[in-house]
Amino acid sequence: MKVALIGNPTVGKSLIFNQLTGLGVEVSNYPGTTVELQRGNTCFQREIIELVDLPGVYSLEGHSDEETLVRRFLEQQDVDAVIVVVNVTRLERNLYLLLQVAEYGLPMVVVLNMADEAAKRGLEIDPSPIQDLLGVEVILTAASQGKNIDRIIPAALAASSPSMVEIPYDHHIEAAVRSLGKMFDADRKESVRALLGFGDNPEQLEAARTISDEIESRHRMTVAQIIAANRHNFAHKIADLTIKEETEPPQTDPDSILTRMIPGMPILLGILIGMLLFVFIAGSFLEGLIVEFFEVYAMQPFIALGLPPLAEELGRAILLALQAGLGIAFPYVFLFYIIISVLEDSGYMTRAAFLADNAMHRVGMHGGAVIPLTLAFGCNVPAIMSIRLLRSRRERIIASFLVTMVPCSARTVIIAGIVASFVGIGAAFSVYAIVFILILATG
Numbered sequence: 001m002k003v004a005l006i007g008n009p010t011v012g013k014s015l016i017f018n019q020l021t022g023l024g025v026e027v028s029n030y031p032g033t034t035v036e037l038q039r040g041n042t043c044f045q046r047e048i049i050e051l052v053d054l055p056g057v058y059s060l061e062g063h064s065d066e067e068t069l070v071r072r073f074l075e076q077q078d079v080d081a082v083i084v085v086v087n088v089t090r091l092e093r094n095l096y097l098l099l100q101v102a103e104y105g106l107p108m109v110v111v112l113n114m115a116d117e118a119a120k121r122g123l124e125i126d127p128s129p130i131q132d133l134l135g136v137e138v139i140l141t142a143a144s145q146g147k148n149i150d151r152i153i154p155a156a157l158a159a160s161s162p163s164m165v166e167i168p169y170d171h172h173i174e175a176a177v178r179s180l181g182k183m184f185d186a187d188r189k190e191s192v193r194a195l196l197g198f199g200d201n202p203e204q205l206e207a208a209r210t211i212s213d214e215i216e217s218r219h220r221m222t223v224a225q226i227i228a229a230n231r232h233n234f235a236h237k238i239a240d241l242t243i244k245e246e247t248e249p250p251q252t253d254p255d256s257i258l259t260r261m262i263p264g265m266p267i268l269l270g271i272l273i274g275m276l277l278f279v280f281i282a283g284s285f286l287e288g289l290i291v292e293f294f295e296v297y298a299m300q301p302f303i304a305l306g307l308p309p310l311a312e313e314l315g316r317a318i319l320l321a322l323q324a325g326l327g328i329a330f331p332y333v334f335l336f337y338i339i340i341s342v343l344e345d346s347g348y349m350t351r352a353a354f355l356a357d358n359a360m361h362r363v364g365m366h367g368g369a370v371i372p373l374t375l376a377f378g379c380n381v382p383a384i385m386s387i388r389l390l391r392s393r394r395e396r397i398i399a400s401f402l403v404t405m406v407p408c409s410a411r412t413v414i415i416a417g418i419v420a421s422f423v424g425i426g427a428a429f430s431v432y433a434i435v436f437i438l439i440l441a442t443g
Contacts, residue, residue: 002050002078003156006070006101007085008094009056010347012113012143014038016085017053019149037069044153052079060100061196061224064366064392071198074104081107081156088112088125088140091242095235096228098134099167103189107159108136111152116142129241135164169230172218176211183207195223258351268355271348272374279335279375279382286331294323336375336382340389349389366390369399376406405435 007013021040038053054073055066073079084101086094091112102108110130118125127138137155141148166188169177173195180191184204193199194208212223219226258264298319307315343349353367360369368389376383383403390396 001080003081004052004054004079005083006054008058011085011087013085015143021051081159083109083156085111085113087114088118089114092235092239095238096231099231102134102163102165105162108163109155109159110136110138112140113143115140124244126242126244129238167231167234170226172215259354264355268352275339279332283331283335287327290327332379332382372399372403376403380408405438
């Protein structure tokens with residue numbers, strides 16, 4: 001039996017996976033992608049269950065590598081049951097993905113995780129509305145304490161019937177779903193997905209596009225926006241029924257501080273500037289040490305050998321090349337990876353991407369692109385290295401192009417020093433203005 005774990009990032013899904021599987025976890029790439037999957041086995045009542053930890057995603061209808069992988073995994077129905085892990089303290093936000101998964105019609109178990117955090121915030125959780133509306137088993141857990149983790153596998157084994165949820169869509173969407181169902185003998189899930197532009201039948205997709213154009217002309221909204229709004233409304237209704245009592249979260253909650261415009265944006269700018277300064281001040285110090293090391297322990301002993309002039313010049317060139325390569329690239333890349341590891345492990349990268357998302361959308365990328373673009377003002381080398389953080393191949397290509405256009409510290413010296421001195425400060429500022437305009441135009 002194969003069971004998949006699905007959920008938003010940072011909901012405790014991987015912690016639950018590790019508690020269920022223990023040792024013997026296998027990490028592999030999904031066929032045709034570079035996205036990693038974790039696989040592990042557990043045993044219950046003499047039956048071996050294979051667990052697959054899918055990447056954390058917020059939606060199944062985006063185009064990032066992770067979203068495409070999870071969508072393909074569910075479309076192929078290469079799984080006997082799905083365990084959807086939800087952060088119960090952010091229930092409404094997490095229910096959006098849950099409703100998308102439920103529409104696939106697979107046997108499903110819902111795990112409302114972080115019950116301990118909910119109790120601390122004064123939230124009283126009643127799982128029965130989700131259980132009644134979706135027709136699935138719902139388990140309230142606290143993965144950090146191991147609470148009710150032992151109930152998940154038995155519930156997954158017992159999940160034999162698919163979720164029967166029907167999200168109430170706008171009447172124009174409902175009419176379109178019925179029309180596509182009659183025209184192509186398609187079920188509700190397939191018709192909704194066709195309206196969103198997903199599917200394998202070209203004729204169905206063409207008909208869905210025609211219907212969508214008509215709906216959009218009446219609503220002045222895209223079909224995707226209408227469907228998303230309907231899902232959010234349904235998620236809000238379920239969340240209201242599930243959370244019986246709620247108190248305002250304390251102002252010291254990290255999310256309430258880091259994801260607000262004030263003070264979140266000043267904090268983000270401070271971290272980016274601090275990261276830039278640290279990488280290049282500490283990097284310059286390390287660069288000096290490496291250059292001095294080569295000079296004292298490599299260059300001088302080599303010259304002291306007294307080799308023939310041609311051999312000496314060739315050797316000096318090789319040592320200078322090594323000195324330049326290690327001295328310029330290694331310190332900055334090494335320090336960059338240390339900082340990025342700290343930011344990723346602390347969970348701040350997700351919050352930074354959330355804050356910068358609107359601005360980055362103007363150049364065709366998500367919020368995570370703010371990190372490489374900021375680093376590029378210091379040096380393009382660590383900026384290019386950081387592009388691996390971006391979620392989709394399209395974003396990585398755009399960011400790689402834009403990073404090369406950002407003036408690094410060496411080019412800034414030329415712009416601020418030589419151009420400003422010989423042409424004028426206005427010309428120096430115009431160089432930055434032209435670069436900014438090109439970034440917006442090409443993005």
